[in-house]
Amino acid sequence: MDLKQLEHFVAVAEERHFTRASRRLNLVQSGLSASIRALEEDLGGPLFIRSTRRVDLTPAGEVLVEEARRVLAAARDARHAVTQVHGLARGRLRIGAIHGLAPFVDLPASLGQFRAAFGGIDIELTLDGSRALIDEVREGRLDIAFTQPSDPQPDDIGSRMFACEGMVIVCSTDHEFAGASELKLSDLSEETFADLCPEWSVRRLVDRSFAAAGLQRRTGFEVNDIPMLLELAAQGLAITMVPESVAAARVRDTRGAPVATATLCATEEPCWELAAFFKGRAGEPLTPVARAFLDLLKLPDVVA
Incomplete structure (x- = not known):
C-alpha cells in the first residue's frame, strides 16, 4: 500500500x-x-x-x-x-486562471495564504481563456494554470483535477422547466439562451454538447460575467446552463431575484471539469514553487 x-x-x-x-x-x-x-x-x-x-x-x-x-x-x-525548511526565500509564482473559478477554488484567499507562508516569493496572476492559458504553461510563461482540460491534453503537461460535476439548467421560478429533471437537450433547443462569450470554456462545453446531439439553439444574450448571466435567467429573459455548484450558490443568494434549476438526463448531461495544469509528469510540477502552492491547495482531496 x-x-x-x-x-x-x-x-x-x-x-x-x-x-x-x-x-x-x-x-x-x-x-x-x-x-x-x-x-x-x-x-x-x-x-x-x-x-x-x-x-x-x-x-x-x-x-x-x-x-x-x-x-x-x-x-x-x-x-x-x-x-x-529548505527555504523558498526568493522566487516567483506565476498563476493563470479562467474567470469564474469560485466556488471551486478561492484563488485570492489561497494566494494570500501562500504569501503568508512564503513572503519572499513574488506572485503574478493572469486571467485569460483556456487555450491561451495552456499555451502559456507549455511555453514556460506560467507555472500553473487553472482551467478546463483540453482535448487532447499535451504530452508535456501534467495536471491535477479538482472539479468534475454536471451542468444544470437555470431559469426563472415560473418557467416551465423549474424543478424539472431528466430533460433532454432537444427539449431546450427552442428556448432563448443567455450565454457567456465564445472564449469561455463553459460556453464551449455547452456548444459542443448541442453540436454532438445534432441540435441548434438560439443565443439571445451574450455576456462576460456569470452573475449577469444568472440574473438574465432569473428575470425570465432566457435560460442558461452552468456547473451545478455555481447554480447552487445563486439559489442560496437572497440578494437578487430567485432562480430555479432543472437537470438533464444522465446520458446527455455535460460534465464540467476543472484542473490545475503545469509543466511536469505524474501529477508533480517541475518547480518547487509550483509544488508548494499546489500542496497548500490540497487539490487531490477536493471533492468534485
Whole structure:
C-alpha cells in the first residue's frame, strides 16, 4: 500500500464512480481499476461494492477512507514543512486562471495564504481563456494554470483535477422547466439562451454538447460575467446552463431575484471539469514553487 493507491482509493470513494474518478486523477480507467484491485489484495478484501451505475464503500472501505484522508493530509503537511525548511526565500509564482473559478477554488484567499507562508516569493496572476492559458504553461510563461482540460491534453503537461460535476439548467421560478429533471437537450433547443462569450470554456462545453446531439439553439444574450448571466435567467429573459455548484450558490443568494434549476438526463448531461495544469509528469510540477502552492491547495482531496 502506497500514497498513490490511497489517493486513487479516496477519489473513487468520493466520486462513487470509476469514470469520474479517473477523470479527476487524469488517469486511464484501467490503470485506476488495477490500482484499486492491488490495494484490495494487499488489505485482504473488497473496499467497494460495484454496480452498473455507481460504487459504494464496503464496511472496510468506510473505515479506510477516513484513515486514508488523514495519511494523505499528513504527507502533504510533511512535504510543506520540508519545503519551508529548505527555504523558498526568493522566487516567483506565476498563476493563470479562467474567470469564474469560485466556488471551486478561492484563488485570492489561497494566494494570500501562500504569501503568508512564503513572503519572499513574488506572485503574478493572469486571467485569460483556456487555450491561451495552456499555451502559456507549455511555453514556460506560467507555472500553473487553472482551467478546463483540453482535448487532447499535451504530452508535456501534467495536471491535477479538482472539479468534475454536471451542468444544470437555470431559469426563472415560473418557467416551465423549474424543478424539472431528466430533460433532454432537444427539449431546450427552442428556448432563448443567455450565454457567456465564445472564449469561455463553459460556453464551449455547452456548444459542443448541442453540436454532438445534432441540435441548434438560439443565443439571445451574450455576456462576460456569470452573475449577469444568472440574473438574465432569473428575470425570465432566457435560460442558461452552468456547473451545478455555481447554480447552487445563486439559489442560496437572497440578494437578487430567485432562480430555479432543472437537470438533464444522465446520458446527455455535460460534465464540467476543472484542473490545475503545469509543466511536469505524474501529477508533480517541475518547480518547487509550483509544488508548494499546489500542496497548500490540497487539490487531490477536493471533492468534485
